[in-house]
Amino acid sequence: MMPRVSIVFIRWALIQLGIASTIGLIILISKASGIWIWSWNYRPLHTEAIWFGWIINFVIGTAWWIMPKRPDLPDKFGNEWFAWLSFTFLQIDWFYRIFVDVFNAPTVIRFTPLLAIICFVIGIWPRLKHIIHEH
Amino acid sequence: MPTVSRFFLKSGFIWLIISMLFFGLQQIEPGFRIAYHHTLGLGWVTQIIIGVAIWMFPRWSSALPKGPMWVWWLVYITLNLGLLLRILSEQFLSLQSEFVSIVLIISGFLLWISMMAFIGIMWKRVKAKQPI
Numbered sequence: 001m002m003p004r005v006s007i008v009f010i011r012w013a014l015i016q017l018g019i020a021s022t023i024g025l026i027i028l029i030s031k032a033s034g035i036w037i038w039s040w041n042y043r044p045l046h047t048e049a050i051w052f053g054w055i056i057n058f059v060i061g062t063a064w065w066i067m068p069k070r071p072d073l074p075d076k077f078g079n080e081w082f083a084w085l086s087f088t089f090l091q092i093d094w095f096y097r098i099f100v101d102v103f104n105a106p107t108v109i110r111f112t113p114l115l116a117i118i119c120f121v122i123g124i125w126p127r128l129k130h131i132i133h134e135h
Numbered sequence: 136m137p138t139v140s141r142f143f144l145k146s147g148f149i150w151l152i153i154s155m156l157f158f159g160l161q162q163i164e165p166g167f168r169i170a171y172h173h174t175l176g177l178g179w180v181t182q183i184i185i186g187v188a189i190w191m192f193p194r195w196s197s198a199l200p201k202g203p204m205w206v207w208w209l210v211y212i213t214l215n216l217g218l219l220l221r222i223l224s225e226q227f228l229s230l231q232s233e234f235v236s237i238v239l240i241i242s243g244f245l246l247w248i249s250m251m252a253f254i255g256i257m258w259k260r261v262k263a264k265q266p267i
Contacts, residue, residue, distance in 0.1 A: 002193060002263050010261045014254045021250040028221075028243035031228070032236040050176050058184060066191070 002065045005083040009061025012087075016053025016094075020046050044102055048094055052113060060086060060120050067127050082123025089116035136190050139207045143186030146215055150178025153222075170222050177246070178218050185210065185253060192260045202256045210253045217245030 023039070023046040030036040064083050069076040077083075092112040096105045154174035161167040195202035220242035227235045 002261070004263070007261055007263065011258065014258060014261070017250055018254050021247050025243045025247045029240055032239040032243075047172075055176070055180055055184070062188075 003077050003080065003083075005080055005087065006061040006065035009057050009064065009083075009087055012091075013054050013057035013061060016049045016057060020049035020054055023049070041102060045094070045097055048097065052090060053094055056113075056116075057087075057090060060090075060116075063124065064120075067124055070127055073126075078123055078127050080123075082119045086116045086119040086123065089113065089119060137201055137204075139201075139204060139211060140186045140190040142211055143182050143189070146211075147179050147182035147186060150174050150182060150218070154179055166226075169225060173218065173221060177214065182214065185214075188257060188260075192257070193262055195256070195260055202260065206252055206256045210249050210256075213245045213249035213252070217242045217249060221246065 023042050026036060026039045027043060027046060030039045060083075064077065070078060089112045093105055093109050096109050151174075154171055157167045157171035157174055161171050189201055189207055194200040201207065220238055224235050224239040224242060228239065
């Protein structure tokens with residue numbers, strides 16, 4: 001059974017893929033025809049939506065679902081709060097680019113994906129440790 | 136593993152080889168950077184994700200566990216054809232030929248259709264419970 005946090009991660013990844021593909025198509029039409037030059041401003045959004053929005057969200061969501069479970073814990077998926085925190089941190093930079101400044105983000109914002117990955121690793125770690133103890 | 140998954144995975148490996156070629160070439164000619172990013176991000180990573188997702192994600196329905204296969208083949212063909220046309224046409228864009236521009240736009244639409252079809256079919260398979 002897929003946990004709710006994985007469903008949110010993966011569906012958000014699919015939405016980001018849709019956004020990234022649409023921006024990419026508009027930029028490509030602009031490149032080929034010379035129209036809609038303004039669309040080039042959104043290239044950082046396109047890149048970030050692919051690498052962070054689509055790929056990393058999808059991989060984390062799937063990993064949280066598919067990695068070994070811990071039946072000995074109250075929640076077999078481990079502490080889900082780490083996954084939710086990871087999801088929140090992972091979206092901050094992208095939303096900053098959408099709503100504040102597409103080109104530049106303060107240094108502290110640029111480190112939020114790092115916090116996202118740290119939260120994910122802390123959350124998933126006990127589930128992998130279990131395998132090491134088993135074998 | 137379904138046949139279409141094997142096609143996605145094997146094509147992904149071929150695109151990975153091509154992307155590494157572009158990785159090397161971009162050191163000589165920076166114009167290859169876009170080709171490198173797209174062959175890596177779409178040809179390799181996205182294609183591997185799709186291939187594994189078709190195989191492992193919760194069932195679409197009990198009658199059609201993987202979903203309509205023709206849609207997966209549509210995703211496969213449009214993704215690979217679109218990427219191939221994209222990479223080829225991009226290299227000739229400096230010729231300022233109308234034909235090359237049209238091919239580039241067609242490649243963009245093929246890739247877009249591929250991603251939209253994938254999102255549409257995968258959305259239903261991202262769910263908590265398997266159908267009985």
